[in-house]
Amino acid sequence: MEMKKNGLILSVGRNPKLCPEASCTEKNNYIVPVLAAALSFSLLLTAMAILWNLKTRHQVGKRNGSLELRNLRFSYSDLVRITDNFERALGKGGFGTVYHGYLDDTQVAVKMLSPSSVQGYKQFQAEVKLLMRVHHKNLTTLVGYCDEGINMGLIYEFMANGNLETHLLAQDDANIFSWEGRLRIAVEAAQGWNYQICNFLFPPIFVKNLYIKNIVDPRLQGDFDINSVRKAVEIAMACISPTATKRPTMTKVVIELNECLAMEIARQKVDNDIESKDSIELYNSDHRA
Numbered sequence: 480m481e482m483k484k485n486g487l488i489l490s491v492g493r494n495p496k497l498c499p500e501a502s503c504t505e506k507n508n509y510i511v512p513v514l515a516a517a518l519s520f521s522l523l524l525t526a527m528a529i530l531w532n533l534k535t536r537h538q539v540g541k542r543n544g545s546l547e548l549r550n551l552r553f554s555y556s557d558l559v560r561i562t563d564n565f566e567r568a569l570g571k572g573g574f575g576t577v578y579h580g581y582l583d584d585t586q587v588a589v590k591m592l593s594p595s596s597v598q599g600y601k602q603f604q605a606e607v608k609l610l611m612r613v614h615h616k617n618l619t620t621l622v623g624y625c626d627e628g629i630n631m632g633l634i635y636e637f638m639a640n641g642n643l644e645t646h647l648l649a650q651d652d653a654n655i656f657s658w659e660g661r662l663r664i665a666v667e668a669a670q671g672w673n674y675q676i677c678n679f680l681f682p683p684i685f686v687k688n689l690y691i692k693n694i695v696d697p698r699l700q701g702d703f704d705i706n707s708v709r710k711a712v713e714i715a716m717a718c719i720s721p722t723a724t725k726r727p728t729m730t731k732v733v734i735e736l737n738e739c740l741a742m743e744i745a746r747q748k749v750d751n752d753i754e755s756k757d758s759i760e761l762y763n764s765d766h767r768a
């Protein structure tokens with residue numbers, strides 16, 4: 480499943496990822512949530528209108544057995560047309576290849592289930608069923624699907640900013656995500672879905688039994704609140720517990736991650752206060768001298 484955040488997509492449940500195209504900067508992390516809050520109501524109305532429109536255009540009845548939902552079903556020839564005969568591949572994942580396409584004038588991503596898919600038909604069905612029911616601003620919208628014999632595909636809204644993993648692992652040190660940025664993404668993504676989201680706070684892999692400082696991206700150079708990290712690690716550890724009953728609910732994950740974020744923001748405030756106090760003292764001593 481894919482989650483989205485600030486024009487990125489993020490897959491959760493397996494390898495957490497977001498997808499890239501345009502450059503994604505730290506600034507986006509701070510500006511976009513504010514804009515998003517202001518625009519959320521109108522976007523919600525727009526999204527509802529679009530969904531309503533799509534549903535009324537493509538709704539078909541129940542289908543015996545397999546995908547027993549009223550759905551947004553497309554034929555294989557629709558997919559051929561949408562993708563211009565699978566002209567441009569965007570990437571490859573556990574299902575198979577993902578292609579760029581246009582539905583009317585809107586860009587979409589079409590994920591085709593390959594016959595050798597490790598995730599297979601069951602996962603395909605699960606993804607369709609879930610995304611048909613679950614709609615969230617941080618979840619990539621499922622626009623439709625095709626389930627025609629051996630031709631199975633999922634049509635998603637197109638995420639122009641690419642893959643989070645690429646951004647997290649980028650060699651471009653100037654644009655690395657801060658600890659606060661990572662927490663913000665984790666909180667918003669967790670609000671969307673899936674407990675495993677905690678994993679991507681600690682790319683490239685979540686490593687057990689290491690000192691806390693060692694599992695945080697070294698490029699952050701200690702620029703984070705250690706208690707915030709410790710708490711996030713505890714949440715992540717709980718999230719990957721093999722015993723389902725020991726895993727926290729998403730509500731708890733969101734609450735705890737928000738607490739981590741609050742710690743980090745408090746730390747930054749203290750740092751800023753100290754800095755401005757220092758500069759006032761420096762100013763005063765310069766003027767006294």
Ligand SMILES: Nc1ncnc2c1ncn2[C@@H]1O[C@H](COP(=O)(O)OP(=O)(O)OP(=O)(O)O)[C@@H](O)[C@H]1O
Nearest residue numbers: 490493498569570571572573574577588635637638
């Ligand atoms: N909605 C989308 N918009 C733009 N690009 C996408 C979209 N979905 C997938 N892609 C591209 O295709 C690649 C493969 O995506 P896919 O979701 O199949 O793989 P994955 O992230 O490994 O997911 P899964 O866990 O389902 O296997 C992504 O890394 C991304 O580059």
